[in-house]
Amino acid sequence: MNKAKHLISNAFMAFVDQVLPPRCVLTGQKVEAQGMLAPEAWAALNFIARPFCARCGSPFAYEIANDPAPTFAGMGDTVVCVGCLNRPPPYRTARAALKYDDSSRRLILAFKHGDKTHMAAAFAPWLSRAGREMLAEADMLIPVPLHRWRLLARRYNQSAILCDALSKATGIPTFTLALRRIRPTPSQGYLSASERHENVRKAFAVDPPFEDRLRNRSVVLVDDVYTTGATVRECAKTLLAAGALRVDVLTLARTAKEI
Numbered sequence: 001m002n003k004a005k006h007l008i009s010n011a012f013m014a015f016v017d018q019v020l021p022p023r024c025v026l027t028g029q030k031v032e033a034q035g036m037l038a039p040e041a042w043a044a045l046n047f048i049a050r051p052f053c054a055r056c057g058s059p060f061a062y063e064i065a066n067d068p069a070p071t072f073a074g075m076g077d078t079v080v081c082v083g084c085l086n087r088p089p090p091y092r093t094a095r096a097a098l099k100y101d102d103s104s105r106r107l108i109l110a111f112k113h114g115d116k117t118h119m120a121a122a123f124a125p126w127l128s129r130a131g132r133e134m135l136a137e138a139d140m141l142i143p144v145p146l147h148r149w150r151l152l153a154r155r156y157n158q159s160a161i162l163c164d165a166l167s168k169a170t171g172i173p174t175f176t177l178a179l180r181r182i183r184p185t186p187s188q189g190y191l192s193a194s195e196r197h198e199n200v201r202k203a204f205a206v207d208p209p210f211e212d213r214l215r216n217r218s219v220v221l222v223d224d225v226y227t228t229g230a231t232v233r234e235c236a237k238t239l240l241a242a243g244a245l246r247v248d249v250l251t252l253a254r255t256a257k258e259i
């Protein structure tokens with residue numbers, strides 16, 4: 001955005017704030033600034049906590065959560081879910097800040113359609129905390145890309161905006177164009193898990209000039225929601241085939257119903 005546009009945008013936002021005071025995207029209560037959440041909204045959000053699968057990060061069910069096994073503690077957790085045992089993911093670990101439920105769905109919808117920059121800045125500390133271990137070893141952040149047609153329709157990639165906010169918070173650089181979606185893929189919303197895997201197969205490629213920078217590097221792949229993991233698995237495979245040392249996955253939310 002050029003400077004004049006930016007000034008106009010700032011002036012416009014100040015005007016909007018006067019006429020329409022900023023409201024919490026979840027509760028509708030007045031808040032101090034755009035993108036902020038009211039205290040009640042915090043209570044409605046379900047942050048993911050241990051124990052969870054050491055690989056895919058899926059939270060374990062109540063009975064297992066109460067298992068006194070010491071393997072759940074701290075960095076040493078090695079318990080892997082049945083899904084990951086049967087079909088080990090190509091990425092090293094996946095972590096998410098929130099369970100994907102009604103509250104986080106509304107939050108992410110507001111992020112997609114509302115004040116993206118402010119909200120992404122609010123999400124960055126959540127992502128930093130959920131991904132603390134992988135980020136400590138990361139050389140770069142790469143967003144899950146949109147195909148250019150969808151990018152044209154939406155005008156922005158929400159995963160790239162999350163990456164930029166996380167870069168600001170952590171100092172780890174974002175490479176927005178490193179990974180490209182080389183064919184459009186139909187929306188995954190109504191597809192089964194196996195259909196989703198087929199839908200995204202060979203849909204991604206590393207930008208050839210970027211391969212040198214990727215070789216032997218640790219990548220954190222960033223997306224808004226992890227559902228079946230089909231998209232991030234395919235992205236991770238593509239990055240590893242192009243020479244990345246390892247790929248971890250960090251998302252704002254993930255479904256938590258498999259286990």
Ligand SMILES: [Zn+2]
Nearest residue numbers: 053056081084
């Ligand atoms: Zn797992």
